[in-house]
Amino acid sequence: MTSDETLDKLSHIEWRMKWKNLLKEAALQLKMKQKEVMAHERELAKELKAKEQAHKRQECEEKKQWEVEEHKQKAQEKAAERAKKAAEKAAEKEAAKVVKVAEKKATKAQKAARKMAGGAGKAPKHARQKQGVKIMDLASESESEVDISEIESESGSVGQTVPISPPLAPPTLDPITTEPINVFTNDLG
Incomplete structure (x- = not known):
């Protein structure tokens, strides 16, 4: 081998060593950059996850608030x-x-x-005792006068004639107060 060939081989070996060193250095830098990128991606993923969790928490709180308001x-x-x-x-x-x-x-x-109207009902007991007369249903009588002698008497006032007015129609009642109305004067009476 000549010296030129040896020099060529040496220069070639040097050249290969430089490239190997450069490639090793580039590989190390590439790995470091990959690690940095992966770390950055992890941080972004954590931030995204935190944002999603915060959003979910807010939605849950809003839903609970809505449920509470709906319940109220x-x-x-x-x-x-x-x-x-x-x-x-x-x-x-x-x-x-x-x-x-x-x-x-x-x-x-x-x-x-x-x-x-003429006492269609019974008179009170004390009124019967005062008059001493049994009260009869006068609404069925058609006469305008009744002879008291025809009615049994306890007091002894026999033979007197007593005028009796014909029975009156029941009074008209006010629909609000349910009190009788005098139809001739339109007043409550």
């Missing part, structure tokens, strides 16, 4: 419905009381009208 609203609606039913029930009771009072007033008015 339903409870308020139920309470309002119960109050409405209670008010209706109270109104029904009040209406029933008003009806009972109206019925009592109407029966009192009818009794008063019967008494005014």
Whole structure:
């Protein structure tokens, strides 16, 4: 081998060594860059995961808040419905009381009208004892005068004639107050 060939081989070996060193260095730098990129990707993934978890937490909180508000609203609606039913029930009771009072007033008015019409009902016991006369149903009588001698008497006032007015129609009742109305004057009476 000549010296030129040896020099060529040496230069070639040097050249190969330089390239090997360069490639090793490049491989090390490439690995370091890959590690940096992977670390950065992991950080990004952690941030993304944290954002997703925060978003999920916020959605859960909003859903819970909505459920709580919906529950409160339903409870308020139920309470309002119960109050409405209670008010209706109270109104029904009040209406029933008003009806009972109206019925009592109407029966009192009818009794008063019967008494005014000629005593279709029985007179009180003390009134019968004062007069000493048994009260008969005068509404069925067609005569305008009745001879007391025909009626049994306990007091001894026999033979007197007593004028009796014909029975009157029951008075017209006011629909609101259920009191008798004087139809001739349109006044409550």
